[in-house]
Amino acid sequence: MAKINRNTKLKVASFFCGCGGMDLGIQGGFEYLNKKYHNLPYEVAYAVDNDAYATKIYNDNFNHKCETKDVREIELNKIPGIVENGIFSHGVTDLYTIYNDGRIKKETR
Numbered sequence: 001m002a003k004i005n006r007n008t009k010l011k012v013a014s015f016f017c018g019c020g021g022m023d024l025g026i027q028g029g030f031e032y033l034n035k036k037y038h039n040l041p042y043e044v045a046y047a048v049d050n051d052a053y054a055t056k057i058y059n060d061n062f063n064h065k066c067e068t069k070d071v072r073e074i075e076l077n078k079i080p081g082i083v084e085n086g087i088f089s090h091g092v093t094d095l096y097t098i099y100n101d102g103r104i105k106k107e108t109r
Contacts, residue, residue: 011045013079015071018049019057046079 014023024030028040047066049055058066 009041009043011043013046013048014044014066015048015074017044017047017058017066018051018054020047020062020066023047023058023062048074 017023023044026042028037030037044064048069050070052068055066055068
């Protein structure tokens with residue numbers, strides 16, 4: 001396990017990142033509606049989504065790049081810079097996944 005200190009950024013992978021709203025939120029360092037959000041101790045080391053349009057928007061707005069790929073094709077041991085501290089996924093996507101198979105008709109959370 002990585003030794004963590006105050007200056008360490010935790011590296012995470014972002015699956016189903018879309019255009020990057022949650023990725024921006026987890027990293028911080030932005031201003032929205034005249035409120036400043038300070039930098040947080042997270043660095044998105046890898047981002048992936050299967051929607052090419054969303055990844056184009058993501059890549060236009062972040063220095064690190066998002067990969068357009070089906071998550072079933074990802075080999076975790078080949079993620080650039082091996083993600084050391086965690087993987088996060090965006091929960092809303094279960095409505096749209098190919099695995100939904102019609103079981104979930106609407107958001108119930």
